[in-house]
Amino acid sequence: MSNLIILPIIFPFIIGAVLVFFAKKSRAQRIISGVSVLAMVGLTAYLAIMAYQQDTVILEAGDWAAPYGITLVLDNLAALMLLITSILGAACLFFAFGTISEKRERYYFYPFYFFLLVGVNGSFLTGDIFNLFVFFEVMLLSSYVLIVNGGTKYQLRESFKYVILNIFGSALFVMAVAWIYSITGTLNFAHLSERVAQLEQPGILTVVGVMFFIVFAAKGALFPLYFWLPRSYFGPPAALAALFGGLLTKVGIYAIIRVFTLIFYHEPLFTHKGLIVTVAGFTMLFGVLGAVSQYDFKRILSYHIISQVGYMVMGLGIFTPLAVAGAIYYIVHHMFVKTALFLLAGATEKITGTTNIKEMGGLIKSHPVLTWSFFIAAISLAGIPPLSGFFSKFPIILGGFQEGQWVISAVALLVGLLTLLSMMKIFGYVFWGENKLTDRQYSTSVTNLLIPIAPLVAFSVILGLAAEPIFTYSLHIAEQILEPSNYVDAVLKE
Amino acid sequence: MIKEPNDMMFRVFIRLIAVIVVTFSIYLFFSGHNAPGGGFIGGLMSAIAILVIYLVFGIDRIKAALPFNYTYMMSIGLLLAIATGIISWIAGYPYLKQFFDYFQLPFFGEVELTTALIFDLGVYLLVVGAAMTFILTIVEDDS
Numbered sequence: 001m002s003n004l005i006i007l008p009i010i011f012p013f014i015i016g017a018v019l020v021f022f023a024k025k026s027r028a029q030r031i032i033s034g035v036s037v038l039a040m041v042g043l044t045a046y047l048a049i050m051a052y053q054q055d056t057v058i059l060e061a062g063d064w065a066a067p068y069g070i071t072l073v074l075d076n077l078a079a080l081m082l083l084i085t086s087i088l089g090a091a092c093l094f095f096a097f098g099t100i101s102e103k104r105e106r107y108y109f110y111p112f113y114f115f116l117l118v119g120v121n122g123s124f125l126t127g128d129i130f131n132l133f134v135f136f137e138v139m140l141l142s143s144y145v146l147i148v149n150g151g152t153k154y155q156l157r158e159s160f161k162y163v164i165l166n167i168f169g170s171a172l173f174v175m176a177v178a179w180i181y182s183i184t185g186t187l188n189f190a191h192l193s194e195r196v197a198q199l200e201q202p203g204i205l206t207v208v209g210v211m212f213f214i215v216f217a218a219k220g221a222l223f224p225l226y227f228w229l230p231r232s233y234f235g236p237p238a239a240l241a242a243l244f245g246g247l248l249t250k251v252g253i254y255a256i257i258r259v260f261t262l263i264f265y266h267e268p269l270f271t272h273k274g275l276i277v278t279v280a281g282f283t284m285l286f287g288v289l290g291a292v293s294q295y296d297f298k299r300i301l302s303y304h305i306i307s308q309v310g311y312m313v314m315g316l317g318i319f320t321p322l323a324v325a326g327a328i329y330y331i332v333h334h335m336f337v338k339t340a341l342f343l344l345a346g347a348t349e350k351i352t353g354t355t356n357i358k359e360m361g362g363l364i365k366s367h368p369v370l371t372w373s374f375f376i377a378a379i380s381l382a383g384i385p386p387l388s389g390f391f392s393k394f395p396i397i398l399g400g401f402q403e404g405q406w407v408i409s410a411v412a413l414l415v416g417l418l419t420l421l422s423m424m425k426i427f428g429y430v431f432w433g434e435n436k437l438t439d440r441q442y443s444t445s446v447t448n449l450l451i452p453i454a455p456l457v458a459f460s461v462i463l464g465l466a467a468e469p470i471f472t473y474s475l476h477i478a479e480q481i482l483e484p485s486n487y488v489d490a491v492l493k494e
Numbered sequence: 495m496i497k498e499p500n501d502m503m504f505r506v507f508i509r510l511i512a513v514i515v516v517t518f519s520i521y522l523f524f525s526g527h528n529a530p531g532g533g534f535i536g537g538l539m540s541a542i543a544i545l546v547i548y549l550v551f552g553i554d555r556i557k558a559a560l561p562f563n564y565t566y567m568m569s570i571g572l573l574l575a576i577a578t579g580i581i582s583w584i585a586g587y588p589y590l591k592q593f594f595d596y597f598q599l600p601f602f603g604e605v606e607l608t609t610a611l612i613f614d615l616g617v618y619l620l621v622v623g624a625a626m627t628f629i630l631t632i633v634e635d636d637s
Contacts, residue, residue: 006589010576017576020569061579062590 004050005059005074007043008082008121012036016114029110030097036114037093040086044079051079052473055480056490058127066491067188071127073491076477077328078124081254084332085124087455088246088339089117094452095343096239099350104150104237112149116142116243123251127491128188129180132255133173136219140166143248147236155235162232165225169218176211183208190491193262193484201266209264209271213256220252221306222313223282230290230302238346241298245305246339250331253312257327260316261481268319273405276317281411284310288418297345297355297430300422301338304381307415308334314408315396323399325478329471330392333380333463337389340377340456344370347449348430351441357426362435366442369450371431373457378427380460382420388463391471501550508550515543526614533614537621544622545629553633564626571619578613 015036022028051057051074059072074082093113100109119139126132144166148159181187183205184195196205218225229249233241256276264271287307294300312334315327345355347370352360364371380387393416400409435442463470480486519539526532548556582591594608 003583003589006579010579010589014573014576017569017572020565023565060588062582062592063588 002050002057002059005047005057005072005125006061008040008047008086009072009118009125011040011043012114012117012121016111016118019111019114020108023108023111024106026102026105029105033093033110033114034097037086037090040117041083041090044082044086047074048076048079048083050074051076056486058491066127066493067186067191070131071188071190071491072125073127073189073487074125075480075487075490076473077254077257077481080328080332080473080477081124081250082121084335085117085120085247087459088243088335089113091339091343091452091456092239092243092246095242095346095449096237098449099239099346100237101150107149108145109149112142112145113243116146118142120247120251124254127190129177129192129259130187133170133177136173136251136255137170139248139251140170143244146240147232147244149240150236152235158232158235162228165218165228169215172211172218173215176208176215179211180205180208188491189258189262190488193488194492196263196266197484201264206264206267206271209259210275212259212264213271213275216252216255216259217279218252220249220256220309220313221283222252222279222309223286223306226283226287226306229306230294230299233302233305234296234298238298238342238349241302242339242342242346245302245342246335249305249309250312250335253309253331256313257316257324257481261324262484262487265319265484272317272319273403276313277405277408280310280314280317281408282310283307284314284415285411288415288422291422292418292425294422295356295358295429297348297357297426298342299355300357300426301341301345304341304419304422305338307419308338308381310415311393311396311412314412315399317408318396318399318403318405319482320399320403321475321478321482322395322402324482325471325474326392326395326397326399328477329388329463329474330396332470332474333388333392333460336456336459336463337377337381340453340460341374341381343449343453343456344374344377347446347453348374350446350449351444352437353441357429360430360436361433362431362437364431365435366437367446370446373450373453374431375427376457377460378423379420380464382423383416384420386461386464388460388467391464391467395471504550508546512543512547515539515546519543523614523618524611527608527610533617534621536614537618538625540618540622541625541629544626548629548633553630564623564630567623568620568627569623571616571621571623573616574619575613575616578609578616581609581612 015032019029019032022032057074060066061070061072116139119135119142122135122138123132126135144159144163147162148155184192186192186195199205221229233244260271284307287303287310290303291300291307294303311330312327315323315330349355351367380389383389383393397409397412400412519536522531522539523533523536544556579590583589592608592610594606596604596606599605
């Protein structure tokens with residue numbers, strides 16, 4: 001038991017509530033929130049070390065023993081996700097300082113930013129499926145506010161669709177929760193795992209599992225439920241688009257990984273190697289095709305989120321320690337690189353005032369640092385060797401070949417190629433080509449915006465160069481989550 | 495403004511009803527966490543009392559009688575609820591552990607006082623604050 005593991009939930013909660021008092025004071029909000037996100041990074045780094053040393057740390061809130069009370073569980077996977085979340089949260093917040101308009105700041109941008117982090121952190125830490133729903137809702141409600149914050153016509157239209165889809169997804173989620181409760185009589189993850197194992201996962205439980213998959217697939221933007229993503233991520237300012245793109249879909253993916261390694265792992269031939277792999281293949285392919293056909297900076301990146309989410313679930317679907325480790329590595333890589341790319345798109349937009357790549361050109365002369373940061377992040381995304389993208393795709397595809405999943409592995413390779421193509425398209429239009437900038441745009445400085453991006457790009461390089469220890473760590477996590485008894489024993493103390 | 499409406503019955507009875515509703519909401523609030531009730535339902539009930547007063551007397555009277563910043567009220571409620579959990583942390587127990595004891599109070603006799611009551615008070619403030627913010631926002635939109 002350690003009370004520390006509730007801090008990632010209550011700390012941003014307190015800060016969010018305190019920031020409400022300073023809603024009209026821009027400067028005070030910036031100081032408080034800036035210091036707080038940095039403290040979050042320190043805290044989650046400490047928790048990650050703690051989880052690594054003790055494997056699984058639990059907290060029974062209110063001293064009610066599991067499976068009756070609310071349990072929070074910090075295992076290595078959760079700790080890793082928390083750490084990345086707070087790093088991305090810090091980077092996007094500091095980027096927001098330089099780009100967000102005063103009007104948005106006054107309408108509770110910062111409080112809801114922190115409430116969003118509460119929801120995300122809670123989803124990673126929770127030890128029962130109902131509180132997963134609750135924290136999903138905390139996250140989604142904050143994201144509704146943030147996505148519509150600013151109130152432009154486009155935002156209002158698209159966020160309406162976003163809200164409707166998510167409310168529908170949440171309704172399905174509650175139904176699935178009720179269903180699994182009526183079958184097993186429990187909601188605690190560990191207890192569920194034990195009982196589903198005792199029942200040997202009959203057909204009805206597989207159906208419930210698929211229902212959970214649909215719910216999380218809608219949040220994680222998997223085929224065919226991804227259509228909302230490119231549109232709704234296009235509207236809000238770059239700092240938010242980056243945070244959403246890097247973070248929110250990954251919460252859905254985390255939930256899929258958690259549920260399908262801990263609870264519904266008894267029928268891998270149908271759920272993992274059948275359903276999940278098929279969906280992963282279509283998600284990758286359609287996502288990247290969307291990206292290739294677009295000529296808008298943010299939309300291309302949004303479609304890439306979809307295609308890359310496919311890799312992660314593909315790793316889970318292949319369901320060997322190697323492939324799952326690859327999927328975890330890929331999540332880490334993707335969260336850093338994707339957020340960096342979105343922020344770079346925001347910086348480019350600040351210079352050129354547009355996101356249409358056909359209207360840009362020649363930034364390599366005027367803004368070389370921006371250009372090369374983008375270049376590193378882009379080829380990392382495409383999977384060029386010394387960078388993190390390669391080392392995270394490699395184990396997934398290798399795992400696919402080892403398991404004889406030829407089709408999906410071939411699709412994954414093809415998608416990598418198309419990713420490179422669309423990244424080069426951006427590079428060719430935006431950074432090469434003749435100079436289309438006016439003199440004022442030419443001399444616009446974005447150095448203050450590049451400072452929060454630099455650590456993310458650096459992480460991408462480090463993740464690639466230090467692939468060996470990081471992959472060992474991913475493998476350690478994968479082995480831990482593929483052995484559900486670790487989790488069950490820690491929570492139920494058997 | 496339209497002519498003064500002829501709603502004498504309404505005006506007289508609402509004074510009575512509002513008192514009953516507020517009393518009941520306080521009862522619900524205190525009966526909470528072991529019996530049906532608690533901060534959420536108590537808060538909603540109080541908000542309803544304020545709402546019926548608004549229906550009869552208009553928004554200006556409410557603003558004059560209850561001149562609070564309801565946004566801040568929400569935030570104070572959240573902080574109170576969180577603080578309850580931190581009390582048990584400082585005492586060295588898991589987060590949100592409840593403490594209770596029985597006290598002899600004048601007039602009320604023996605009562606059970608718990609730290610969960612502070613949590614409930616936080617929820618109460620949050621719900622009243624949120625409900626009032628909704629109402630005020632919609633009303634101000636109208637005028």
